[in-house]
Amino acid sequence: MRQTTTVDGIVRSSLMTLGLPIHYYVQFLHYALKCLNQELNMDTLPLIKTIEVTLDSNNELQIPRDFIDVIKLGRKVDNDHRIKVFGVNDNFNRNAVSADNKTTNSDQVLASLNYGGYYFTNFYNDKGEHKGRMFGYGNDATSSEYKVIRDRHVIKVSPAQPTGVTIYMEYLGYHTATTASYIHPYAAEVIEAYIIYKFKEHNRSINKGEMMESKQEYYNQLRKLRGRLYGLTKTDILRLVRGEFRQSVKV
Amino acid sequence: MTTLGKITEQIYRLYNGGNPSADQEITQKEIELLVLQSVNRILKIESIQTNLPMGDYFPPHAAIAQYDSVATTAISDDYCKATLPAQPISMPRGMGVWNITKREAYDSLTLDDFENPFVPVQSGQMGLLAGVGHTGVKDVLLSNVIPYELRTNNEVIFYAPRGDVGTAVNMQLLVADPAKVSSTDTLPVGGDQEAQIIQEVLTLLGVASAPGDEVSDANKSR
Secondary structure (H helix, E strand, O other): OOOOOEHHHHHHHHHHHHOOOHHHHHHHHHHHHHHHHHHHHHHHOOOEEEEEEEOOOOOEEEOOOOEEEEEEEEEEEOOOOEEEEOEEOOOOOOOOOOOOOOOOOOOOOOOOOOOOOOEEEOOEOOOOOEOOOOOOOOOOOOOOEEEEEOOOOEEEEOOOOOOOOEEEEEEEEOOOOOOOOEOOHHHHHHHHHHHHHHHHHOOOOOOHHHHHHHHHHHHHHHHHHHHHHOOOOHHHHHHHHHOOOOOOOOO | OOEHHHHHHHHHHHHHOOOOOOOOOOOHHHHHHHHHHHHHHHHHHHHHHHHHHHOOOOOOHHHEEEEEEEEEEEOOOOOEEEEOOOOOOOOHHHOOEEEEEEEEEEOOEEEEOOOOOOEEEOOOHHHHHHOOOOOOHHHHHHHHOOEEEEOOOOEEEEOOOHHHHOOEEEEEEEOOOOOOOOOOOEOOOOHHHHHHHHHHHHHHOOOOOOOOOOOOOOOOOO
16 A cells, blocks of 8 residues: 555544544644645745746736745746846835836847756855856846735836746745645654644643643654755765866866 | 333332332333433533543444434535434534444445545534635645534535535434434443433432332322
């Protein structure tokens, strides 16, 4: 039999742990989803979604319904197989203003490279280190900027971007899991610990000490989860150290 | 371990101070009813006052009454309902309705789909769940299980079309149902609780025990 980790399975496991009947299922499901969406999804186990959206006449794009925050937002650079990452500019006008005086093909600043696909380029490696080699590449601040305007549920992109351009966005989204969706096996214990902690926190017959124990157990499980997810190996360190050593032209 | 008939007979004789006379006002049927009412009270006390504080949320198995093939009725394309075949004892979280399952055909038999029971939602809770948008708990719940809610004191609503629930369901209720317990059936109580039932029923009848008739004739002692 294949072992699977689902929300439904974790909820039933928690009921078994506490010796409770199925009449507590809905309450436990509520806690499980809170843990998944509010606790783990925000930083430990983020659910990253990707969309491609065409800017409207105001150089804005509608925020998706399951949007929490922007992770990366950028624009495909023509004929370059790269996606240039935009930065935040909080000085943009919050109102919807039609973009004008824009020119097309103003962003072709990167040399063409024959890569088979598009990828975000921000010149950092997977360990967050700057890789250098950005010779003569300015920050292009006037056009590569955006601002999240939550009250109107839009993201405004710099008016300097051409109308109708396609924006690529990776964003942190809410889980749209069903009870049968698979959950990362590492997360099973922490979700169960969270359910038990919240159940005891809201149960008047449980004394404070017992509740605090279950709270501590939840944070222990969370610590273990983060440890398991972010394990740094010797290979990782060697790759870090040696990654940028190669023969190159020195200027 | 006693039967309904045996304990009723005991109480009846105690009440009459011996053999009952022919013009007896209280009948055995009335005492049977009182016995079952007392049994239901004891079952509830056992569950709530004894088991729950010990962390045992599961009822004594003897308290579970099975009702097969309870008909369902469509309310709309999305919902259907069923009527409770008996009034269960009042328990926290509607646990008086212990289990409702789909009826599944296995070869020539129709049995409970006991591995996938319908999931109880407390009365009014679905309205709360529907408004929790950031976790989408209602959609998640409906995605994999069929929830039911005790809508009124005798009606169960299923949050699924009748086609998914079935034309009939099997129910398990926590109750000693007078309609289901015959005089030869064993009562769902322990041996230590029999005396308590006798005492309770006699108290309800207004006597601890009637005085014995000193004169051996057809007249009752007063």
